[in-house]
Amino acid sequence: MCGVIPIMKHVFVGAGVVGLLSGGLVVASGGSAMAKSDLTLSAAHKVIHRGQPLHLAGSVGDDAGLRRTRFCLQVRDAGHWSQLGKCVEPYRADGWTAVFGFDTRLLTRGKYSFRAVGVGLRHKKHVIYGPSPTVHVTVR
Known part of the structure; x- marks a missing residue:
């Protein structure tokens, strides 16, 4: 024992x-x-006329320090997300936040869903931030 x-x-x-x-x-x-990061996207107007410019504004904040990133606009088409236009760099950025924007023209009537993603500078398929919450726009 x-x-x-x-x-x-x-x-x-x-x-x-x-x-x-x-x-x-x-x-x-x-x-x-x-560490948290937030990516937002908003539309200047939720309803626009065919051919009218659509202005979308986005911002990202990262409390661990912002990484160098380009932002891409994606549209939902036939059940999957595809990139619309070219990716953009922020027009205003500091160490913690960045602001960016997109302008596009939608020529066909319908309902559209948009989102933004932040991608790496070298690898455009590598998502660093996002996707943002979806923004819905109607074209009449």
């Missing part, structure tokens, strides 16, 4: 060390998950 107590004591101490280590990992991973 005397030999069992030191072994049990060693098992409890080992379990305590594992518990402390795993607790430390949870705290470390929880701290890195606190």
Whole structure:
């Protein structure tokens, strides 16, 4: 019986060390998950006439520091998202936020859904920010 107590004591101490280590990992991973980024997109008008310019404005904020990014406008077409026009660089940016905009003309009547994504400068398929919430516009 005397030999069992030191072994049990060693098992409890080992379990305590594992518990402390795993607790430390949870705290470390929880701290890195606190960084947030927000990407927004809005339309100047929700209803426009065919051929009228559509102005969309977007912004991004990142409390971990803004990464160099280009922003692309996407439109939902036939069940999937496709890029509309060229990606743009922000026209105003600091270390934490950036503002960008898109202008386009929609020539056919219908209902459109738009979103923005922030992509890497080198790899245009690598999404860094977004997608933004969807913006709906009707063309009459």
